Structure formats: C-alpha cells, structure tokens
Amino acid sequence: MDRTTFRRLGLGLALIWLAFCLFPLWWVLVTAFKPPSAVSGGATYIPFVDFQPTWQAFRDAFSGVRGDFAGPIFSSLAVSLVSTALAVFLGAMAAYALVRFEFRIRLLAGLVFGVLSIGGFALLNQGAGLSVPQSLGLVMLIALPVAIWLNGRNLPGPVLGNDDVTFWFVSQRMFPPIVSAFALFLLYAEMNKAGVRLLDSFPGLVAAYTAFGLPFAVWLMRDFFANVPVEVEEAAMVDNIGRMRIFFQIVLPMSKPGLVATSMIVLAFIWNEFLFALLLTSSKWQTLPILMAGQNSSRGDEWWAISVAALISIIPMIAVAIFLGRMMRSGFLAGSIK
C-alpha cells in the first residue's frame, strides 16, 4: 500500500477519533448552559436550537453556593506544578543514572534492610513505646547505612541490577492506594503531634505527590534517555566535561520531547489524584478533585453543575496542554540535533 492511502486512512482514523473524543467534551460544554428542563426532557444538543442557554449554572458555581472554587484551583495549581517539576527533575536524574551506570545491589543487603527496618520499627514502636516519627527516624538512620555498608562487602547470593532498581521504583505504584493513603495520613498526623506540621500543608502535600510522580518519571525517562546516542556524551567525556554538566547541557535538551511528554503525564496524574488529597488536606489546601467528587450531589445528577465544575477543572489543563504541545512540535527538531 502506498503513502497516500496510508495518509487517507490516517486522516479517516483521526477524524473518527476526533469525533469520539470531542463529543463528550462538547456535551459537557453545552450542558453547562442547560436549564433543568433541557435535561429532564431528553437529550438536547445545540444551544438556541434545542434549548435556551442560561448562565445560571455558572452563577451558582461562582457564587460559592456549590463550594468554593478559587481556593482549590490555587491549591491544585501550586501543588501540581511544583510536585511535577520536582518529580520530573529528580526522576530524570535517577533515570539517567540507571541508563548510563551500573548498580549492583546484593539481595542479601536489601533483605537485611527490610528485616532491620520492619523489625526495628515494630520493636521501637510497639515494644519500647517510641512514637512513630521517632521510631521511623531511628530505623532509617540505622538500617540504611548498615545496608549500604553491607552492600560494599562481598556477600553471597544474587545481585540485583538496574532493571530491578527500576522495578522497585515502579512497584511503588502497584500498591493499592487505600492503605498507603491511610498510613501516610497516620504518619503525618504523628508528625503533627511531634510538632512538624505536615497535614494540610504545602510541604507535606508536595513531598507526597513528588514521591507519587517519581516512579512515572523514572520509568518513562529511562526509555527516552536510552534513545539518546551515547557517542555525543562520550565525546564530551573525552573533553573532560563533568557528568553533571553533560546531563544538564547535552542530554536533557536532546530528550526534550520525552521530558515534555513525561511532565504532562505526571502533571495529569497529580492534578487528578483524589485519595491522598482527601486524607492529607483539610481546609487550607483542598484540591480540585475533591470538589469535583462533591458535585455528585444527592440532588440527583444536576448535570449542569457537574458540567460547569468539569469545565472549570479542565481549563488550566487546556492551557498547559497547548503550551506543552507547542514545545513538542519544536522538540522534533531538537531531538535530532547532532
């Protein structure tokens, strides 16, 4: 089959998908303007033709009757952008290390860490009655150095490599969030009692969300970095340029499409995260997803209110999508710089 046929097929597919993809969004846009009668009578599609549009739903939303929108919008923006930036930054660094260097973790050392940390924590917390933050802190201070020291020794047993380290990162995402959210809440509550305010606070949220986004960043950037030709770096190393500089000034710019894509993914996930936001925030830093969930009110699907809320929560993301989308287009050129 020749190129034109493919292009026609591609165009066809794109158009069908466009319709499928945009119809619900069109529906949301239109429904936000519907008066209740335009909903209870059956499906209506075109304003002014099928029904008379009204601003009532918007008025309700902005009057605060359905909940304050301004606060959550700000919280969501602040927390998401900062956490995404941090996650992608730290994650890219980690991914680079996993692609260009070799890590050797002895399984035994890892197991020792596991046993020390779990056992130590149980002992300190339930046996000696130390508070949670104290036990945790002590355990980390002791178990981690011990494990690292052991790793240097020549222990028997299998050796885990880079792939396994990556798998460890990603496995953090496999654990269903229910208990981790509750446990993290407990940890933060205990820290609160110890005087460090983490609940309903910016640092607490950002720390949790960065940790939340890191697995994506590591996993995805690893593949993008792998596609960056290594000769460029080797040439730079011959010139005795430090690794850090190579990373920041050569590798990162060359993987721009990947960085942009990863950032968008991480941002989308953090922006829409619900469970941790529910437990870790209260009055000051409540984020948008909680507000969204509340639109499912017991008054029955007030479709217009739901639509307005959905629109409000998606507009910042549209802005981000356009901005990053532009970067992606130009990234095509940057990616093949030699």
Place this chain on the structure above:
Amino acid sequence: MKNLMLATALVPIAGLASAACAPDYSGVTLTVSTQNGPFIASALKTAADSWQEKTCGTVEIVEFPFSELYPKFLTAMSQQTGDFDVIGFIPAWAPDFAPFLSTMPAEMQQGPAWEDIHPVYRERLMSWGGEVKSATMDGDMHMLNYRADLFEDEGNKAAFKEQYGYDLAAPVTWDQYYDIAQFFTASDAVDFGTAEAYRRGGQQFWYFFSHAASYTNNPNTPGAMFFDPETMDAQINNPGWLKALEDYKRGLEFNPPGALNNGSGDVRPLYSGGTVAMNIDWADSGVLGATEGAIAGNVRTAVLPGATEIWNSETESWDSFDSPVASPFLAFGGWQLAVPGDSRNSEAAWSYVAEVTSPEVSGQAIVTANTGVNPYRLSHYENLDNWSAIFTPAEAKSYLTAQRASLDADNVALDLRLPGFFSYTEVLEIELSKAIAGQVEPQEALDAIAAEWNKLTDEFGRDNQLAAYRAAMGLD
C-alpha cells in the same frame, strides 16, 4: 498567632460602630465541615454570617463529598488532629463517632429552644450512650409524594374507581400504592407511576427499609424490626421482610427504565420534572417540585403507606389489624451537628451550633430553597405562613401535616443505628441489588444478609451491639 489574635481582638474595640460581641469570640476561627453544598452547607453559611456578626468570631466552612465524609471525619477525630470544630453528619454514624465527640453543654439542654425540638428527634437522635452528643439541624423521614393535578383530575378518578373499585387518593397501604402506580403507568396522563431508588451506593436500602417498616415494625413487639430485641439475632430474613422485598422489587414494573441505576438523587427530578405520578423520598422532592420543577402548585405529601398485616417475630405469625397501621420510617434521621472532642474551640463551637439550630435561624432555613433543612421543631410545623415563599397554602398544609403526622404516629419506625453501620449495610446493599436484579431469589438474599449480620454481631461483641440496638430503638 498571638499577635493575630490581639490584632483581631482590637478591631472590634477600635471600631466602636459595631455592636458588642456577645459572647465575645473575637480571634476565634471555627472550622465547620459537612458535605458539598448547597444542601446543609448553605444553611451553615447563612448561620455563620449571623453568628460572626453576633460574636465577632470567624467561621470557615470546608466541604467534602458526601461519601467521603465518614472516612474523613473518622480519621481526623481518631487521630485527634483538631482539624474540625463542628461537623455536620448523619445519625447513622453517631455510634461510631460518639467516643470522639464532646457532650452538649448543660445550658443548651434546657429552655424553650430545647423544648421546641420535636421529642422524637430530641430523645432519639441527639444522644448516644446516655449523653447528648449532637444537635439536630434537620429532620428527615421518608414520605410519599404525589401530584395533585393527577390525583384530583375527574377523568382519572372515574377511570380508577371503575378499574379498582375504590377512590383515587393517597394510598394508605402498599397494595393501594401499587394499584395506583399500575394505573398511572398505563395511563396517558403521565409517563410512569412511581420512582424509587434501587442503586447500590445510591441510598437504596433506606427505600427498602421504608417498605419493610410497614410489615415488620409491629406495635406488639416494639423494636423488633431489624433484630430480636432480646438476643440480637437478625430478623431481616423473616416473612415480613420477604414481603417487603417482593413489593420493592415489584415496583420496578412501574418505574421508568433504568430504575435499577437510580439513586436517591435521581428520584427527585423524575417527580419534579413530571415524569412520574408519585415517588417515595425525603421531603426534598416536595421542595424541589415546588421551586424548580414543572409541577409547582401540585405538590402533595402524605405519610408512607402502611399495612393491615404485620409480622410478629415473637409468635412467628402475621398479626391482623382492622385498619391499616402506618409505620412512617424516619429514614436517615436528619443531619446532626456535633463538636469533636479534639476541637480547640469547643465553647465557641457549641455557641455556633446553638445559632444554627435556633428557632429563628432554622425557621428561615426550612423555607429557603436549597438549604436541605427540613422541619424538626414544633414551631416549624405550626407556622404555615412562613412557607408561602415556596408553597401554595394547599401544598404547605399537606407537606407539614404529613411530616408532623409521621413524627407523632404511634408506630413510628426508627432507623437502624449501630456501631459498624457500614459493615451491616454493605452486605445488605450487595445482596439487595442482586435480588432486585434477579440474580438471586429474594429469600436467599435475605438469608445471606441475616447470616452475615449475625456473624458481624458476634465479631463486634453481641452484648455491645445488643445494648446499642436497644438504645437506638428506644427500648432502654
């Protein structure tokens, strides 16, 4: 923090134009939390405005989705984070929350405002474990809502009488209810006969309970509706409950399509939009119909239908009564306000609670659209003029009389309140949804629920659960 308090304290003193703050809570910020607005939250906001003016304190309202309220409050209170000063929650959660709530100050438990609260709400819902732990801010029960235009239409009346042999009026038994539903489903006057909630997670079980109360809440055996009041054995698989389940399932014939996925929120617009002739719902349907629906002027409310035969769990037979016995079910009970024990501003918090539930503020709330506050004070029922803002006189009369009659009824049925409420209702919802979808036989479903309930009771401690159940049913 101190400087801020000082500064805010100085403001009212400096601004002599403002009235004195009585009692003075300047510098105090209360965090009040409940479900997402506008229901309940808007009432709390209005009361916040008036409280802030009176006392110079500040109120911050935080809202959460209804389904997340329980975990959010429980986790915050059990860890004593001090996040919330006042919480708005439902009585079914009171047994689980009670250990973490502070008791109402003694001054609030007396006086005209206290006496004005209807005894059923006051005695039954506001206390747990012998102490008053919360204040009712809303009265809830299931009602039968119907449309005056359809029921009073001469043509309909004649046709109905011809077909069924008795006058068309608000049904007093469930059999009548289904006759009427059948009639209107077949009729051209309206699309369908009735609307009820059937969806798992859509508060379906309260609708089921409303049916069941009529067949199991026997005046001869008080408190035996859900469990045996002596042994705590589950009663939910007795023949009374079976009849209720069969009825409830039968209603699907007369509901609009997709009823299996209707939650309580879907039932309201169906009635107020004119799609159905009746519905079973809380009082919100009536208010919705009168304010935003297509049936303004035709809203009528009646006490839930009853039955002439009620199951007696002691004699294990059906008791017959000469006239239908109504067992109005106080579904949901009505939103409560409480002050968590870990609140750092408990005095101010209770003062705010007093403001929200005061006769003046609540009297306004019940007639304001979208507050979700339904009557619970004697004064609410007595003042008919108050309602003219939303109801025609005929509507107001029917609305208030029905609610008052339900509360005053001899055989009023109280809602289930037990520690571990969700564990009991989860299996109920699952088996119930299976039964009405036709995946299992009704008796099988009920037996499964009973078995699981007994297991849970044992796991939680039979004696504790028995004591709690007896208290909730008003037996002790």
Place this chain on the structure above:
Amino acid sequence: MSQTPQPDRVKYAFIFPAFLLVLTITLFPLIYALVVSFQTIRIVPPVPPKFVGFDNYAEILASARFWGSIQVTAVIVFVSVALQYVLGFALALTLHHNVPGASLYRVSFLLPMFLAPVSVALIARMLFHPVLGPVNEFFTLFGLENLPFLTSPSFAIATLITVEIWQWTPFVVLLMLAGLQGLPSEVFEAARVDNISAWRRFRDLTFPMLLPLSVAVVFIRVIEGFKIIDTVFVLTGGGPGTSTETLTLFAYNEGFKKFNIGMTSALSFLFLIVVILFGTLYLAAAQRMIRRYQ
C-alpha cells in the same frame, strides 16, 4: 543500555535524591500495612487489635468476592489496554506524519487524559443514562431502545471499557508520539530512498525501535488500570451485587467504609502480589519479544 567501566561515585548523586524521597514516603506505609495485615484492627467499633497471623489472608483467598473482583478488573484492564495501545499507536503515527489539522488534534486528543477520573465518570453517567442520554438516542436510531448500559453486568463492563479507552488512549498517543519524534530520521530517509514500502518500514523499523517504549507504556497502563475505582464507583457502585466490583473498590469499601484496616492491608498485599505476578510475566514476555527484534 550503555555502561561505563569506571566506578563513578557521581551515579549516587544522581539517584539518591529520588531514592530517599520515595523511601521516606513509602517505607512507613509499607511497614504499617504489613504489620497490620497480621492483626484484626477495626477502628469502628473500637475493638482492641488481635494478632491473627495469616487468618486475614486466608479469609480473603477463600472469598469468592476477591476472585470475582480480580476477574472483573483483569477483563477491564486487558481489553481496554490492548485497544488503547492499538488505537493510540495508530493515532500517534497519524499525528507524526502531519496529516491536515495535526495541531488541532494534538491538543484536543490530550484533553480526556487531563480530566479527573471522577469528572469523566460523572460525564459518562450523563452520556449513558438509559433514558435521557445521547448514547441511548444513538442506539435508539438502530431500534435498540433503553439499553441497560449500567445495570446489566456485561453491558456495564463494556461501558467501563469504553470509558477507559476514551480517557487513556491519549496517554498512549502522547508517549508514542514523543517516541516517534525521537527516532533518527536518517534511517527512514535511507529506507525511503531504497523504496521500501510504508508497511514494511513500520514493521521492520518503527515498531522494533519503539518496542521498549511500547512495553513501558503498556506496562504503566496495566498497572494504573488495575487501580480503577472512580469510574466504577460513580457509574455502577460495583453493582448489581458485586458483578462490576473492581479490586480497588473492594479495598476501598473494606478500608474506608468498614474501616477494617487489618483485612484491607492483607487485601492490598494480595493485590500487590497479583499485580507483580502479571507485571513480571508481562515483562518477561516483552523482553523476549524485544530480543527477538533486536
């Protein structure tokens, strides 16, 4: 993957910030969950915790509800991810070759992914309403009125799969497009000069080169997909009965409604094992495929 022979200490500088942050945030939850899974802990009613060893695990493994939820989740995930991958890759190719209107597509195709799952679920609930929704109108045109989209188990699962595809295909599109843009163009120029057909170019060049990325993308979609909850919760509540109850919804009800923390932790670990099992099998198969192509 390239490696350097010198023992660079700088590699630790690269990886430790990420490693420490993740460890600090996730260590306590892991320990807590593990310890608690061997006890019966309920917050309500406040029963003192009892050590019960593996009883929680045994009870879950014996319950039909657990296996049912695995089945439901697996069906939804595997069908929807397969379709997401095929569709997403095809769309990425289309965008890459600059079909007319590409810049419009680029932004609009991404939008579904940016909506919160709960918003998408609410919108889907509107769309699939059996009486008032547009999807019903669409099917009525074909004579199929008032289909039980959300109330019959098989329809409900199909609806859930459709919603998942709608929301997450953009994820695949985004990443595959970035991958396509990172491919060296000389290879394709050479192939075009040699007059190799478009299909063969795809099969022998594009697909193998993007295979590692494809594996990664599908893997993430599967792992995330296993955690589906909002959509199910809003659309069906897990019903009728438990026929659309997914693993996370099951865990959510146990943990946040019944506050049966011990059982929920055990369930979470079993869930983790299930996902790791699927994940490892998948990765092993994928590695073999990669090796075959390279």
